[in-house]
Amino acid sequence: MEVDKKDEREAESSEQVVNPWEVSAKDGGKIDYDKLIDKFGCQRLDESLIDRVQRLTSRQPHVFLRRSVFFAHRDFNEILDAYERGDKFYLYTGRGPSSEALHLGHLIPFMFTKYLQEAFKVPLVIQLTDDEKSIWKNLSVEESQRLARENAKDIIACGFDVTKTFIFSDFDYVGGAFYKNMVKVGKCVTLNKAMGIFGFSGEDPIAKLSFPPVQAVPSFPSSFPHLFPGKDNLRCLIPCAIDQDPYFRMTRDVAPRLGYSKPALIESTFFPALQGENGKMSASDPNSAIYVTDSAKDIKNKINRYAFSGGQDSIEKHRELGANLEVDIPVKYLSFFLEDDTELEHIKKEYGEGRMLTGEVKKRLTEVLTEIVERHRRARAAVTDEMVDAFMAVRPLPSMFE
Numbered sequence: 082m083e084v085d086k087k088d089e090r091e092a093e094s095s096e097q098v099v100n101p102w103e104v105s106a107k108d109g110g111k112i113d114y115d116k117l118i119d120k121f122g123c124q125r126l127d128e129s130l131i132d133r134v135q136r137l138t139s140r141q142p143h144v145f146l147r148r149s150v151f152f153a154h155r156d157f158n159e160i161l162d163a164y165e166r167g168d169k170f171y172l173y174t175g176r177g178p179s180s181e182a183l184h185l186g187h188l189i190p191f192m193f194t195k196y197l198q199e200a201f202k203v204p205l206v207i208q209l210t211d212d213e214k215s216i217w218k219n220l221s222v223e224e225s226q227r228l229a230r231e232n233a234k235d236i237i238a239c240g241f242d243v244t245k246t247f248i249f250s251d252f253d254y255v256g257g258a259f260y261k262n263m264v265k266v267g268k269c270v271t272l273n274k275a276m277g278i279f280g281f282s283g284e285d286p287i288a289k290l291s292f293p294p295v296q297a298v299p300s301f302p303s304s305f306p307h308l309f310p311g312k313d314n315l316r317c318l319i320p321c322a323i324d325q326d327p328y329f330r331m332t333r334d335v336a337p338r339l340g341y342s343k344p345a346l347i348e349s350t351f352f353p354a355l356q357g358e359n360g361k362m363s364a365s366d367p368n369s370a371i372y373v374t375d376s377a378k379d380i381k382n383k384i385n386r387y388a389f390s391g392g393q394d395s396i397e398k399h400r401e402l403g404a405n406l407e408v409d410i411p412v413k414y415l416s417f418f419l420e421d422d423t424e425l426e427h428i429k430k431e432y433g434e435g436r437m438l439t440g441e442v443k444k445r446l447t448e449v450l451t452e453i454v455e456r457h458r459r460a461r462a463a464v465t466d467e468m469v470d471a472f473m474a475v476r477p478l479p480s481m482f483e
C-alpha cells in the first residue's frame with residue numbers, strides 16, 4: 082500500500098508539472114508547451130490569428146505575438162469575430178503580490194496587456210490578489226496589502242491609461258456584486274472537483290478552498306457594477322501566463338450554468354531563469370533573475386556570470402561549430418526584449434554559425450535590458466500615491482471604449 086503510493090508519487094515527479102503554484106519541467110529539461118496545449122485543451126495561437134490582429138488594429142502585432150511568447154488561447158478568435166462586428170470587450174489580468182521587487186518575468190503580462198489596451202481601445206481591470214498571497218505565502222494580511230500597493234506602482238509604471246483602467250485589491254474590493262458572483266461560482270464547484278483541478282488535500286487550510294472563486298469572477302462584467310452597468314454580455318479577454326489556466330478552466334466550466342459568457346484567454350510561456358530553461362524564474366534565488374530594481378552593474382554581472390550560454394568551450398570549437406541557440410539564454414532573452422526583427426535574425430545567424438561570440442551577445446543583451454530596467458525605474462519613481470489612489474478608486478470609466 083505505502084509502496085504503491087510512493088511509486089505513484091515518483092511517477093508524477095518525473096512528469097512536467099504546471100499549475101499556479103509550481104512550474105517544473107520533466108527531468109530538468111525544457112517545458113513541453115505543445116504537450117501543455119494538449120493536456121489543458123487550449124488552442125495554439127497561429128499565424129492567421131496574428132494576421133487578423135494586425136488587420137483589426139492597424140498596427141504591427143506586439144513582439145510577444147510575433148515571437149510566440151503568447152502562444153496559446155481559448156476563444157480569442159471569437160473575441161476578434163465580435164470586435165470585427167463592432168462589439169467591444171474588456172481585459173482582465175492580475176498579480177499575486179508576494180514580493181516587493183518584481184523581476185522581468187513579472188512585467189511580461191503587463192507589457193502585453195498595455196499593448197492590447199492601446200491597440201483595441203478597451204477597458205481593463207487588474208486584480209491584486211493580496212488574499213491569495215496571504216494564504217499561500219503565509220504573509221500577514223497587512224503585509225500582503227502593503228505589497229499590493231507597492232506592486233500597483235510597478236504596474237502603473239508600465240504605462241496604463243487611468244481613464245480606462247481599474248486596479249483593485251481583493252481585501253479592499255471584495256463585497257457586493259463581486260461577492261454575489263463568488264457565491265454563485267462556489268455553489269457550482271464540488272470539493273472533489275476543486276481537489277482535482279487544484280490538488281487541494283485534507284491538510285490544506287480551508288482559506289485555500291475559498292480562493293478560486295475570487296480569481297474567477299473578475300471574468301464576469303456584473304462583478305463591476307460601477308464599470309459595466311447594463312453590460313452583462315460584454316466579453317472578457319484574459320492575458321496571463323499559462324500556469325493560471327486551471328482557474329479559468331473552472332471559470333469557463335461554470336459560466337454557462339450562471340448564464341454568463343465564458344472568458345477568452347491569451348496565454349504566454351514562462352520567462353526562463355538565467356541558469357536555463359527548465360522552469361520559471363524563482364523569487365527566492367536573486368541570481369536567477371533580473372529585477373527591476375537591479376543597477377546597471379548588477380545586470381551586467383548577472384548576465385556575464387549566470388546567463389546560461391549555448392556557446393562552445395573554446396573559441397576554436399565555437400568558430401567551428403557555432404552556438405547551440407536552443408539552450409542559449411542570452412538569445413532567448415533577446416527574443417523577448419529586442420524589438421528589431423532584423424537585428425535579432427542577424428545575431429542568431431552570426432552566433433549560431435560561430436562568427437559572433439557569447440561575450441558579444443551578452444553585451445548586446447546587457448544594453449537592451451539595462452535600458453528597459455532604467456526606463457521602468459524612472460517611470461516608477463514618477464508614480465505618486467495620488468496616482469495609485471486614482472487607479473484604485475471605485476469609479477466609472479467614462480471614456481473606456483474610445
Ligand code: TRP
Nearest residue numbers: 174175176177208210296321325
Ligand atoms: N494568481 C495570480 C498570481 O499569483 C494573480 C492573478 C489574479 C491573475 N487574477 C489574474 C493573473 C488574472 C493573470 C490573470 O500571480
